Amino acid sequence: MTTSAVRDGPVPRSGAPDLAVVERAVRAAWSRETCDDSDADAWSPANPARGQCGPTALTVHDLFGGDLLLAEVWWSDGRWQGYHWWNRLPGGRELDLTREQFGPDEIVQLPRVVDRPPGRPRRCAAQYELLRERVLGAIG
16 A cells, blocks of 8 residues: 655645646556666566656656755665655655655665756666656646
8 A cells, every 4th residue: 555655745836737646647657667777676566666766756856846855775784775866845845756665674864955967867867758758648
């Protein structure tokens, strides 16, 4: 069962698509092809959010604006696992559609706001473009 990934706060800017519609479209669009290459071996239909955070956060940012949040992820034994991306929508609401990808032994640290660089992403550009195309197609 999926719980809402939205934390309390104001509604996104006027003219933005319905958040619930976007969440459904994003989740339906995830696949191995939209997964970060570093997580492709761990991706499965049983954990479809695995490796989707970067492309998902950028797609949500395209639709709603706001801030991109980035945090390190560490294994419980102290080894570095990687990074996790999510969004802070205009008005302060946090939206993390991929948080459930992590197991109990993966600890997401406190985030920092990251400015979005211009142009295509350096990592996962093809995954982002495919996810964005699927989501935009689904929401019309």
